[in-house]
Amino acid sequence: MDYEKVEGLPEVPDFSMVLTLPCDYDQIRYYGYGPADNYIDRQSGARLGIFESTPQGEMQPYLRPQDCGNHCGIRWIEATDRRGRGIRLCSSVPFEASALPYTAHELENARHIYDLPQIHHTYLRASLGMCGVGGDDSWGAPVLDEYRMKNENKQLEFWLKGI
Numbered sequence: 001m002d003y004e005k006v007e008g009l010p011e012v013p014d015f016s017m018v019l020t021l022p023c024d025y026d027q028i029r030y031y032g033y034g035p036a037d038n039y040i041d042r043q044s045g046a047r048l049g050i051f052e053s054t055p056q057g058e059m060q061p062y063l064r065p066q067d068c069g070n071h072c073g074i075r076w077i078e079a080t081d082r083r084g085r086g087i088r089l090c091s092s093v094p095f096e097a098s099a100l101p102y103t104a105h106e107l108e109n110a111r112h113i114y115d116l117p118q119i120h121h122t123y124l125r126a127s128l129g130m131c132g133v134g135g136d137d138s139w140g141a142p143v144l145d146e147y148r149m150k151n152e153n154k155q156l157e158f159w160l161k162g163i
Helices: 104-109
Strands: 014-022 027-034 047-053 071-080 086-100 121-130 159-162
Touching (some): 014 086, 071 121
Antiparallel strands (some): 027 047, 027 071, 071 086, 086 121, 086 159
């Protein structure tokens, strides 16, 4: 996936591709930073390893539902059913990934956890990188410049493998 810089456009928060899988693909295993979600500016407490989770287990109990579950430094990530059948995403360079039971749109439009729809899918996201979380103080500090996704040429490459 390629993006060519266009003058005058703002930065993007994420450069990624999302695969929509049936909710039966709810066994997540990855080699990257974990076990808790982490971001480019919030990964000092994460460790590199092989971790297992579920899309529901990646959800954070925020007061208001929001995007979560990102993992940096991913070498490969798998989404399988309970019989071990599924797909593996891998790349020659570390990338970011998440696997959630809701779309970003569903999360953004829910005021409470009970506003989220019934789970029908697993949304597996492979990302070149998303911007940092920001908030280095309690006064609403923006994301630091080195953790922003600037409007520049980008290329995301990964492989899919059936397992």
